[in-house]
Amino acid sequence: MQRVKSVALWLTDKLGQDEIKSFVERAAVLAKADLVTDMVYELQMCRALWAANMQGKPASPKKSHLPSMNSTCPGLQEIKSRRVMRGAILGLAERADTIAAIYKIGLEPTSSQDPYGLRRAARCINEIIWGLGLDIDTRELMAEAAMNLDLDAGILAKIDLFLKQRLQVQLREKGLKHEVVALALQTIPSRPLQAARMADTLQKSSDEEWFGDLITAAVRVKNILEKAEEIKADPDSSKFTDDSEKALFEKLKQLAVPVKDAVDEFEWEKLASCCLSLLR
16 A cells, blocks of 8 residues: 555656645555455445545545446546546556566566456556546656565566557557557657557558658668667768768758657657658
8 A cells, every 4th residue: 555655646746736646645545445354346445435435535546446347447538537537546556566566576477377467457557548648657657666666677677568568559459550559669668648649640641652661761771770780870971972862861960850859749740740851
């Protein structure tokens, strides 16, 4: 409970939700108040909610358990509700702590087994983020959860890869093409909201001829660079022998700053425009 409360309060600060901080703290305390009694799941949450109401605290521990596999994300019907936000923050904190704790004891999911439902936990983290439009960096979230458990960098790297793989699966389930999902996750792998927005923006251009040409060229360059023993920071323009090489180099220099700004500021329409102008 103390670990979940710590992460929940960190999230509250991160999201600028100071007005609900006291409610989040109380909800975190009450959500697991009766676990030692081994009561059934439904009664556990009803009792926690009852305890909050008896004390005049409008905490929402029940909301922290959404979404389940057969229910909607907190907030899809009540996006502006502060009660939903409290439950969503608590739900994110609890799932992050669960993932970190299970990885710490070496019982992470395998290709055939996931006894502690970590894939479902990761899925719910993304669904909550998308449902409420929360721009959360899951790498930072897991680092915060890891602090309470003294996880080393190696375990955190494994968790990061696990979350990236789950995000990839969910983005593909949204009907997004493999290449746009791959590009989004190479650019911004730990921010589910921005990854989805970037992939969606690129998807709109994916059927256009210029997009296919750009992907082909980018993949070819990437493959060449991966085989290089040494990569200099800047190309030597004096070695260019063809006018097209010189023109491309000049265009890339012009676009370097706008592209970096677009990525840093999450302006995906601007990024798509930069890509298009490269091939004009």
